[in-house]
Amino acid sequence: xxxxxxxxxxxxxxxxxxxxxxxxxxxxxxxxxxxxxxxxxxxxxxxxxxxxxxxxxxxxxxxxxxxxxxxxxxxxxxxxxxxxxxxxxxxxxxxxxxxxxxxxxxxxxxxxxxxxxxxxxxxxxxxxxxxxxxxxxxxxxxxxxxxxxxxxxxxxxxxxx
Amino acid sequence: xxxxxxxxxxxxxxxxxxxxxxxxxxxxxxxxxxxxxxxxxxxxxxxxxxxxxxxxxxxxxxxxxxxxxxxxxxxxxxxxxxxxxxxxxxxxxxxxxxxxxxxxxxxxxxxxxxxxxxxxxxxxxxxxxxxxxxxxxxxxxxxxxxxxxxxxxxxxxxxxxxxxxxxxxxxxxxxxxxxxxxxxxxxxxxxxxxxxxxxxxxxxxxxxxxxxxxxxxxxxxxxxxxxxxxxxxxxxxxxxxxxxxxxxxxxxxxxxxxxxxxxxxxxxxxxxxxxxxxxxxxxxxxxxxxxxxxxxxxxxxxxxxxxxxxxxxxxxxxxxxxxxxxxxxxxxxxxxxxxxxxxxxxxxxxxxxxxxxxxxxxxxxxxxxxxxxxxxxxxxxxxxxxxxxxxxxxxxxxxxxxxxxxxxxxxxxxxxxxxxxxxxxxxxxxxxxxxxxxxxxxxxxxxxxxxxxxxxxxxxxxxxxxxxxxxxxxxxxxxxxxxxxxxxxxxxxxxxxxxxxxxxxxxxxxxxxxxxxxxxxxxxxxxxxxxxxxxxxxxxxxxxxxxxxxxxxxxxxxxxx
Numbered sequence: 001x002x003x004x005x006x007x008x009x010x011x012x013x014x015x016x017x018x019x020x021x022x023x024x025x026x027x028x029x030x031x032x033x034x035x036x037x038x039x040x041x042x043x044x045x046x047x048x049x050x051x052x053x054x055x056x057x058x059x060x061x062x063x064x065x066x067x068x069x070x071x072x073x074x075x076x077x078x079x080x081x082x083x084x085x086x087x088x089x090x091x092x093x094x095x096x097x098x099x100x101x102x103x104x105x106x107x108x109x110x111x112x113x114x115x116x117x118x119x120x121x122x123x124x125x126x127x128x129x130x131x132x133x134x135x136x137x138x139x140x141x142x143x144x145x146x147x148x149x150x151x152x153x154x155x156x157x158x159x160x161x
Numbered sequence: 162x163x164x165x166x167x168x169x170x171x172x173x174x175x176x177x178x179x180x181x182x183x184x185x186x187x188x189x190x191x192x193x194x195x196x197x198x199x200x201x202x203x204x205x206x207x208x209x210x211x212x213x214x215x216x217x218x219x220x221x222x223x224x225x226x227x228x229x230x231x232x233x234x235x236x237x238x239x240x241x242x243x244x245x246x247x248x249x250x251x252x253x254x255x256x257x258x259x260x261x262x263x264x265x266x267x268x269x270x271x272x273x274x275x276x277x278x279x280x281x282x283x284x285x286x287x288x289x290x291x292x293x294x295x296x297x298x299x300x301x302x303x304x305x306x307x308x309x310x311x312x313x314x315x316x317x318x319x320x321x322x323x324x325x326x327x328x329x330x331x332x333x334x335x336x337x338x339x340x341x342x343x344x345x346x347x348x349x350x351x352x353x354x355x356x357x358x359x360x361x362x363x364x365x366x367x368x369x370x371x372x373x374x375x376x377x378x379x380x381x382x383x384x385x386x387x388x389x390x391x392x393x394x395x396x397x398x399x400x401x402x403x404x405x406x407x408x409x410x411x412x413x414x415x416x417x418x419x420x421x422x423x424x425x426x427x428x429x430x431x432x433x434x435x436x437x438x439x440x441x442x443x444x445x446x447x448x449x450x451x452x453x454x455x456x457x458x459x460x461x462x463x464x465x466x467x468x469x470x471x472x473x474x475x476x477x478x479x480x481x482x483x484x485x486x487x488x489x490x491x492x493x494x495x496x497x498x499x500x501x502x503x504x505x506x507x508x509x510x511x512x513x514x515x516x517x518x519x520x521x522x523x524x525x526x527x528x529x530x531x532x533x534x535x536x537x538x539x540x541x542x543x544x545x546x547x548x549x550x551x552x553x554x555x556x557x558x559x560x561x562x563x564x565x566x567x568x569x570x571x572x573x574x575x576x577x578x579x580x581x582x583x584x585x586x587x588x589x590x591x592x593x594x595x596x597x598x599x600x601x602x603x604x605x606x607x608x609x610x611x612x613x614x615x616x617x618x619x620x621x622x623x624x625x626x627x628x629x630x631x632x633x634x635x636x637x638x639x640x641x642x643x644x645x646x647x648x649x650x651x652x653x654x655x656x657x658x659x660x661x662x663x664x665x666x667x668x669x670x671x672x673x674x675x676x677x678x679x680x681x682x683x684x685x686x687x688x689x690x691x692x693x694x695x696x697x698x699x700x701x702x703x704x705x706x707x708x709x710x711x712x713x714x715x716x717x718x719x720x721x722x
Binding site for chain 2: 043046047056057058059061062065066068111
């Protein structure tokens, strides 16, 4: 998949860079802009952004690999994020995560986000989603689910078509 | 590209105020400011004060020639400063000394500036505990593969483990596994599991080499040194990161698995790949060279050297080295050949001899040749060798001793300008004897046909070439690693180098047979030691007046050129 820069992205990035006293300071915002447009941040897009910011690409690569929310691979159509911070961990987040992985044929023990071969689902652990009273909680895309039982989890999966 | 490693002596530093601090109870005076890696004056830090007090503070990330990172925490020390009363005046003890308020927290010695009256404590039980703690933490995910690690023997993890390590690990969890044998670039291999993430390599390549290629990717215990995919770490200074890597994470592809470092004999020498003349250490074992490493010399190369120079040693041990003295194509002895050559030179008409020496030869050898030149009224020159320079160390002059050849009168400001005259002399029959040292003159305007016109062609060289093939007398010479001598670099720094390995077969250092030849031809007494030879030369060559071999020391002396 090759990285194509649309006029709107170019304009947005130029605008972002103009907001900061030094170009490098715009790094995160530029990466967000790329991800907003493309859904993930490819190596080509890092190289393009690095040129824009007048930086060696390794400087941006460090940022992209540091923040899990900056995606290094295309995400599935449905992004399932299971919270695993303390309350949710105690409330069964690991079992919930395992359930999704089993249903979708993914390795629950692999590091980082796991995407199904058909590109439909991505399952990953995330840190606190700020609803510790209703653990375990999870998100599918931008939709938030609280106190998710395994039955509900199957229903949620069923709705994702 | 920075100016950290300058190739010339820095001008006298401005006068800097000195302040008194105590290191482990011993009072010392240290300058308030010290030049940092870039030469800029910055407040002196505790680790620098401790260094001046000859007190060792263990550290990984700190390096005197790199920006301070303060990330390894190994240099934690305790300290105190003079206590101040409510009136902002120092509190005085009953015995008249200043009362010291000990800081409740330790500080990293590498990034904490000193202040007047400060006391630094490096031997307290708390400091020992902190060092033990930091070391234990650094070893958590370390593979402990010392038996197969190239750094073993010169590894800071090993050294500090002797001082602060534990005999048994308390770690019961699973180790994080990171990439191994990562190909970072054409000359560098990374073992990420051994890395302590001190970032010395990143700072070096960003700030010294000016090639910001390395970074730390991923997070937490998955942190790894890496390049951006598809951009190899390949500048001409990458191997310095192997030297400054305090552990076995970065290894040289050339040296890895070749030899355990404790078997290496280290010989102080110089790099001969360009006119900069970086100070080096040659690592050899049983007459075989294994590696060059830079030797700290603030007046020449700092602690660095370029990759090209560092790897330019394999030719010394080529199998086709000249090993035999040959007279008209037949094997002979040194005594036999030198007798015949002396005889021919003594009988040679004034002006019928030309000498093409090499600016790769030592000052002493070139000086001996200049004696022959004077006696024989010979025309002489050398061969220029120019290439690309860079902003850090590499000089455009690829001869290590062009200035030595100039100062001894072998060649002139424009090196090689006499070569056409020599060619014409041979053509016209005026020049009937040619002596060549270490140069293939067929590549420099003296064709094989021209050389065939000579009555006598005497060639001393190290490796076979077209000129050697045509020689009547072949005298096998020695590489710099096989002899002692001195070079004068592009800035006029005269530095000496020592012998690391024996020359193969009958090959001999040029100065050894030259002093014999000079004695036979000119009657001048020979100097059978390099010390005597150098000192005699220093008396004779104006630029070297006042120098002597011993006073050159390890880092050399700068002369007016």
